[in-house]
Amino acid sequence: MPELPEVETVARDLRPRLVGATIVGARCSWARTLRTHDPVAFADAVAGRRVEAVGRRAKQLVIELSGDAALTVHLKMTGQLFVVPAETPEDAYIRLVLELEDGRELRFRDIRKFGKVGLYGRDPITGELVTEVGGGAVFAHIGPEPLDPAFTVRDFRRRLRKRKGRLKPLLLDQSFLAGVGNIYADEALWTSRLHPLRTAATLRPPDERRLFEAIRSILAEAVERRGSSIDDYTAPDGDGEMQERLNVYQRTGEPCPRCGRPIKRIVIGARSTHFCSWDQRLPARDRAGAKAILRGMTGGTRRRGPRWTDLEDRSARTQRTKRAAATRRAAARASAGQG
Numbered sequence: 001m002p003e004l005p006e007v008e009t010v011a012r013d014l015r016p017r018l019v020g021a022t023i024v025g026a027r028c029s030w031a032r033t034l035r036t037h038d039p040v041a042f043a044d045a046v047a048g049r050r051v052e053a054v055g056r057r058a059k060q061l062v063i064e065l066s067g068d069a070a071l072t073v074h075l076k077m078t079g080q081l082f083v084v085p086a087e088t089p090e091d092a093y094i095r096l097v098l099e100l101e102d103g104r105e106l107r108f109r110d111i112r113k114f115g116k117v118g119l120y121g122r123d124p125i126t127g128e129l130v131t132e133v134g135g136g137a138v139f140a141h142i143g144p145e146p147l148d149p150a151f152t153v154r155d156f157r158r159r160l161r162k163r164k165g166r167l168k169p170l171l172l173d174q175s176f177l178a179g180v181g182n183i184y185a186d187e188a189l190w191t192s193r194l195h196p197l198r199t200a201a202t203l204r205p206p207d208e209r210r211l212f213e214a215i216r217s218i219l220a221e222a223v224e225r226r227g228s229s230i231d232d233y234t235a236p237d238g239d240g241e242m243q244e245r246l247n248v249y250q251r252t253g254e255p256c257p258r259c260g261r262p263i264k265r266i267v268i269g270a271r272s273t274h275f276c277s278w279d280q281r282l283p284a285r286d287r288a289g290a291k292a293i294l295r296g297m298t299g300g301t302r303r304r305g306p307r308w309t310d311l312e313d314r315s316a317r318t319q320r321t322k323r324a325a326a327t328r329r330a331a332a333r334a335s336a337g338q339g
């Protein structure tokens with residue numbers, strides 16, 4: 001699923017295409033894509049509004065509209081956005097289209113249909129996006145943006161010290177920190193040499209600082225490289241290249257770039273987690289509750305046995321999955337006239 005760098009890239013690509021454009025209508029072929037309106041009410045509510053800005057909050061795109069409103073787009077597993085001339089043929093996966101006055105269209109393409117689009121108003125006093133019913137702030141429960149220059153290691157420490165959980169699920173928790181998902185959590189933990197099952201309470205001040213700096217530098221580099229084109233993620237100006245720079249994510253069994261030992265994989269809260277068990281050590285006091293998870297660890301052992309076969313199968317499967325995803329991305333771009 002696209003994380004902070006991928007969504008930021010989509011926002012940057014869309015900005016020059018959309019800012020200043022006026023929406024004249026909308027078509028929706030999958031009503032559940034819309035979070036807040038039915039298709040007819042949505043078309044009525046967006047018609048006549050001008051796009052004033054395109055930004056991002058956490059893993060969602062925020063398209064600011066005239067009249068104190070904004071659209072949020074959550075790409076989820078397979079969501080893609082393209083701006084094309086209206087005459088471009090539509091494939092079967094286009095769920096929502098915003099028709100623009102100048103003869104172009106913003107198309108939301110989403111194979112798996114998990115993506116969500118919402119239309120919200122802006123509270124004139126707080127400036128926050130709010131829901132129409134209840135007036136609750138849309139991003140009320142989202143933590144700070146890790147790349148915000150105002151976000152400091154002191155803020156990070158303060159938040160960390162209020163938490164008792166293990167690091168991997170904590171980094172994925174959007175109320176703790178905005179925009180980090182499975183890819184960049186694994187990479188940040190490897191870079192800062194912290195075990196994904198380590199608890200926040202065992203971190204010493206230098207560990208906290210290393211983690212803070214790793215999160216920031218990895219996300220910043222990923223934004224610069226247009227994100228990681230894994231699965232269906234692609235952006236209007238093309239794929240990212242951060243996937244080439246990842247050290248552990250989806251590299252189970254490959255040598256750790258730091259020590260050469262095989263990268264291991266465990267499953268924490270149904271999410272695959274990739275790490276080096278040699279240089280991301282688990283302190284004794286965190287081992288007790290981690291045993292069951294660590295028993296399921298894959299990624300090669302010193303003795304030869306059935307696990308090696310598992311690993312070869314997994315690696316072949318990973319390669320096949322990557323090739324299939326690249327084919328799907330190319331098809332998406334071709335169908336959007338941007339191949």
Ligand SMILES: [Zn+2]
Binds near residue numbers: 258259260276278279
């Ligand atoms: Zn290592």
